[in-house]
Amino acid sequence: xxxTVKIDHVRKTFKSDNESIKVLEDFxxxxxxxxxxxxxxxxxxxxSTLLKLIAGLDLDFEGEIMIADKSVNxxxxxxxxxxxxxxxxxxxxxxxxxxxxxxxxDPDIRSKVDHLISLVxxxxxxxxxxxQLSGGMSxxxxxxxxxxxxxxxxxxxxxxxxxxxxxRNHLQEALLEIWEENRTTMxxxxxxxxxxxxxxxxxxxxxAKPGRIKxxxxxxxxxxxxxxxxxxxxxxxxxxxxxDHQDNEIEDWII
Amino acid sequence: xxxxxxxxxxxxxxKKKKSQVTKSYSIWRGLSLPVFVLILWQLLSSLDILSxxxxxxxxxxxxxxxxxxQSGEMAKHLQIxxxxxxLGFAIGGFLGLLIGVIVGMNKRAEEYxxxxxxxxxxxxxxxxxxxxxxxxxxxxxxKVLLIALGAFFPLYxxxxxxxxxxxxxxxxxxxxxxxxxxDQITKLMIPASLPNILLGIRLALSAAWMCLVVAELLGAxxxxxFMIQDARSFMQTDTVFVGIIIFALAGKISDSFVRxxxxxxxxxxxxxxx
Numbered sequence: 308x309x310x311t312v313k314i315d316h317v318r319k320t321f322k323s324d325n326e327s328i329k330v331l332e333d334f335x336x337x338x339x340x341x342x343x344x345x346x347x348x349x350x351x352x353x354x355s356t357l358l359k360l361i362a363g364l365d366l367d368f369e370g371e372i373m374i375a376d377k378s379v380n381x382x383x384x385x386x387x388x389x390x391x392x393x394x395x396x397x398x399x400x401x402x403x404x405x406x407x408x409x410x411x412x413d414p415d416i417r418s419k420v421d422h423l424i425s426l427v428x429x430x431x432x433x434x435x436x437x438x439q440l441s442g443g444m445s446x447x448x449x450x451x452x453x454x455x456x457x458x459x460x461x462x463x464x465x466x467x468x469x470x471x472x473x474x475r476n477h478l479q480e481a482l483l484e485i486w487e488e489n490r491t492t493m494x495x496x497x498x499x500x501x502x503x504x505x506x507x508x509x510x511x512x513x514x515a516k517p518g519r520i521k522x523x524x525x526x527x528x529x530x531x532x533x534x535x536x537x538x539x540x541x542x543x544x545x546x547x548x549x550x551d552h553q554d555n556e557i558e559d560w561i562i
Numbered sequence: 563x564x565x566x567x568x569x570x571x572x573x574x575x576x577k578k579k580k581s582q583v584t585k586s587y588s589i590w591r592g593l594s595l596p597v598f599v600l601i602l603w604q605l606l607s608s609l610d611i612l613s614x615x616x617x618x619x620x621x622x623x624x625x626x627x628x629x630x631x632q633s634g635e636m637a638k639h640l641q642i643x644x645x646x647x648x649l650g651f652a653i654g655g656f657l658g659l660l661i662g663v664i665v666g667m668n669k670r671a672e673e674y675x676x677x678x679x680x681x682x683x684x685x686x687x688x689x690x691x692x693x694x695x696x697x698x699x700x701x702x703x704x705k706v707l708l709i710a711l712g713a714f715f716p717l718y719x720x721x722x723x724x725x726x727x728x729x730x731x732x733x734x735x736x737x738x739x740x741x742x743x744x745d746q747i748t749k750l751m752i753p754a755s756l757p758n759i760l761l762g763i764r765l766a767l768s769a770a771w772m773c774l775v776v777a778e779l780l781g782a783x784x785x786x787x788f789m790i791q792d793a794r795s796f797m798q799t800d801t802v803f804v805g806i807i808i809f810a811l812a813g814k815i816s817d818s819f820v821r822x823x824x825x826x827x828x829x830x831x832x833x834x835x836x
Contacts, residue, residue: 364734382737394735398753398830408745438832456739 317370332517345507353518387453393445443474650709662721705777712773720762724755
């Protein structure tokens with residue numbers, strides 16, 4: 308099994324009353340097992356739409372999306388989804404939110420939930436309700452909830468966008484730790500270049516209207532990465548060039 | 563132990579004391595109006611300004627109440643009334659909840675059922691009562707069904723409303739986590755619409771008490787409503803008042819019970835509390 312996610316000639320159009328807008332135009336991408344892939348692009352480039360298609364939340368598209376060689380035909384546990392907002396169930400406390408429809412009385416689930424709570428560093432908050440948690444804590448609960456289902460791939464739709472800079476940095480480090488421990492395939496959508504370089508093994512830069520791949524930048528830096536290093540700065544320049552310039556101007560920058 | 567923690571502890575204990583004080587104040591504030599009315603009433607009765615025939619006096623009513631309890635009369639009436647109210651509420655409430663969930667979850671069911679239910683809902687229950695009596699007689703069945711009908715609509719309406727207000731974003735989450743249809747109902751739809759459902763239960767309870775009175779006033783040989791009706795024909799004003807007080811208490815107790823449930827079940831809510 309080479310790739311966890313395979314996106315094959317995917318087209319997506321939004322149809323309103325008398326016009327149709329091409330959101331994704333012939334999109335092809337293969338995500339390797341255990342890879343941390345980030346999709347970056349201007350707003351409206353269809354990156355969040357693409358994530359929804361992979362999740363199976365929107366089935367109205369052309370082409371094919373395969374998860375571990377099986378075609379997507381609806382949402383499923385093998386694709387965890389972290390939204391921009393935490394989307395926890397407000398009537399359940401932390402541990403019950405993570406367990407969801409699985410029973411904490413089952414010793415197997417219990418131990419897995421306990422392990423995840425310590426993995427996302429929320430020990431002592433098991434019984435807290437979402438309204439008592441900060442944004443960063445809530446998002447960590449959401450990540451634990453997704454991980455309990457052992458997803459083949461974790462889809463993250465600007466998960467740290469609504470958080471302050473300090474919490475964001477902290478959560479990025481936490482996510483890397485989780486990735487290093489679990490080796491879950493990650494697909495992250497963001498518009499934060501630093502976040503993309505700090506986290507991912509590969510950055511996909513997208514162009515808007517219609518959404519398509521402009522370039523793929525593998526990040527060959529050892530973890531943990533420092534945002535102030537020279538190499539980091541160089542990657543930042545490369546991605547910025549991709550985002551800012553027309554196709555013909557950036558050819559020199561492709562590495 | 564730093565001064566800071568001591569200061570904090572002090573602050574907490576002050577806060578606690580304050581909230582206890584406000585709580586007992588609020589009870590007294592609630593009681594002040596009824597107590598004032600009672601004293602005035604007793605005073606006016608004792609001074610013979612109010613007609614004893616029409617208004618009794620608080621003391622006479624209390625005496626009568628004790629008599630009725632001691633003779634076992636009260637227990638007899640109260641028992642049958644409570645059974646009727648409970649059965650009617652249970653049947654109507656359960657059906658309201660069930661059909662509310664079905665119609666809330668299913669667009670097709672909504673199209674088939676909702677217009678008819680909404681139409682029936684606007685018909686005053688008192689208008690339907692004669693039909694019930696004609697079809698089913700004065701027996702228990704017609705009474706229980708009338709109460710059930712009264713309890714059905716508020717719970718149906720609120721459940722339906724609650725389910726339609728469930729956040730689509732949480733529904734997406736439930737789909738991604740592969741909740742079965744049953745899990746979607748019991749672990750998403752019902753908890754999320756619990757604020758509405760509990761409001762529905764409160765409204766359904768008061769509707770059930772109302773229908774109980776209607777049913778018992780129209781024709782019964784036992785029950786608190788009958789006791790009132792019977793006392794009226796003998797001009798026993800005190801007994802009528804006792805009956806009214808019983809209904810007021812029953813209403814208040816059932817309402818407090820639902821409030822208690824609300825406090826327990828909705829403690830996750832982060833809403834404004836003045």
